[in-house]
Amino acid sequence: MSRRFLSPLEGMCVAGLAGLLGTLAGLLVGGPVGALAGGIVAGVHGAIAGWRGVYDWRHPRGWFALVADSTWGLVGTALGTLLIVANIAMPSANLESELTCRRNRHLHNGGFSIRRGFAFTLGSAISNADPNGYGLNDEFLSRHEELHVWQNRIFGPLFQLTYVLWALAGVVVAALVWLRHRDVPLRKLIETACYYNNPFEYWAYRNDGNWPPRGAHPLLAWSGPESDRTGAQL
Ligand SMILES: [Zn+2]
Numbered sequence: 001m002s003r004r005f006l007s008p009l010e011g012m013c014v015a016g017l018a019g020l021l022g023t024l025a026g027l028l029v030g031g032p033v034g035a036l037a038g039g040i041v042a043g044v045h046g047a048i049a050g051w052r053g054v055y056d057w058r059h060p061r062g063w064f065a066l067v068a069d070s071t072w073g074l075v076g077t078a079l080g081t082l083l084i085v086a087n088i089a090m091p092s093a094n095l096e097s098e099l100t101c102r103r104n105r106h107l108h109n110g111g112f113s114i115r116r117g118f119a120f121t122l123g124s125a126i127s128n129a130d131p132n133g134y135g136l137n138d139e140f141l142s143r144h145e146e147l148h149v150w151q152n153r154i155f156g157p158l159f160q161l162t163y164v165l166w167a168l169a170g171v172v173v174a175a176l177v178w179l180r181h182r183d184v185p186l187r188k189l190i191e192t193a194c195y196y197n198n199p200f201e202y203w204a205y206r207n208d209g210n211w212p213p214r215g216a217h218p219l220l221a222w223s224g225p226e227s228d229r230t231g232a233q234l
Contacts, residue, residue, distance in 0.1 A: 003053060003101075011051035014066065018046025021070035042070035045081045049106070049124065052095065056102040065104040068153035069124055075160050076152035080106070080123020087111035087127055096129065099138060105149050109136060121148040143208040151200050163198060170194030177220060184219060192220040 019039045026038020049055060049069070056062035069077045084106055087093035093111025100107045106125040113120040113128035119141070120127045126145045130136050152159045170193035177193075178186045195201060196216040205211045209227040212218065 007051045007053065010053060011047045014050025014055065015043050015047035018049075018066060018070040019043030021067060022046075022074060025071035025074060038074055041074055041078045041081060045069060045077050045084075045124070048081070048084055052097070052106065053101040054104060054106060054124070056104055058102075062102070062104055065124070065153060068156075072156035073123065073153045073159075075157045076123035078123070079160075080125040080152075083112060083120075083122045083125045083127055084108075087125070093127065096136065099129075099136065099141070103146075105146055107136075107141065119145050121145045123152055124149050140208055144204040144210075147204045147207050148200065151203070155200075159200065162200060166198045167194040170197065174220065181219060184217065188215075188217045189220055191215065192217040197222055 019042055022042020023035045023039035025042075026034035026036065028034075030037065046066070046069075049066075055066050087095075087108045090111050093108045096107045096109050104124070107129055108125070108127045109130050111127040113131065117131050119129050119131055126141060126149070129141055129145070155162075171190055174186065174189035174193040178184060178189050181189075192215075196205070196213060197220065202211070202222055205213050206227070211227050212221045
């Protein structure tokens with residue numbers, strides 16, 4: 001049967017299953033209000049993911065992805081669903097069906113990003129996947145951006161919490177270093193401390209064989225062996 005007929009069916013089934021998981025997870029954390037919120041977020045994301053054929057049912061990790069996206073990773077899923085909805089409304093965002101179907105991720109070529117020239121990942125959704133117009137680099141996308149998708153599934157809300165706390169601490173560290181190195185642009189130090197040195201980013205850049213990245217300032221970038229290959233600067 002073609003995907004044209006299977007997609008709505010899969011969308012409904014995944015929405016139901018994800019919605020149930022989200023309701024239970026939300027109930028545990030936030031009572032009836034949590035159950036409602038969790039059920040809606042997981043159900044809406046599940047409907048879109050099912051329709052797009054995102055999950056790879058032939059492998060355990062596809063099932064793990066569904067369960068994690070609908071429970072422990074729900075904060076990321078809520079953010080990712082907002083990104084998906086924004087991208088559906090943006091004419092520049094094309095869903096790359098071949099790189100999405102059974103790949104446990106939503107891959108948008110173009111679409112929303114918080115920074116020019118950078119891909120952007122929230123929850124299970126990758127946006128602006130070809131930021132420089134050089135064509136999609138699936139190796140980079142799988143090694144860096146998709147790793148963020150799995151980091152959210154494994155670390156759940158601790159993933160988002162780390163980004164927030166790391167950014168706050170990073171501003172302080174960057175400001176203290178800048179006081180002793182006034183010739184260095186403060187913006188570069190903040191970007192290195194807050195973003196590049198974030199353990200989840202460091203992990204992703206290293207996983208892509210791209211450490212230290214070109215944008216990271218050597219005064220603050222984590223030391224360690226340089227990668228032998230220059231990966232995408234994202
Ligand atoms: Zn990253």
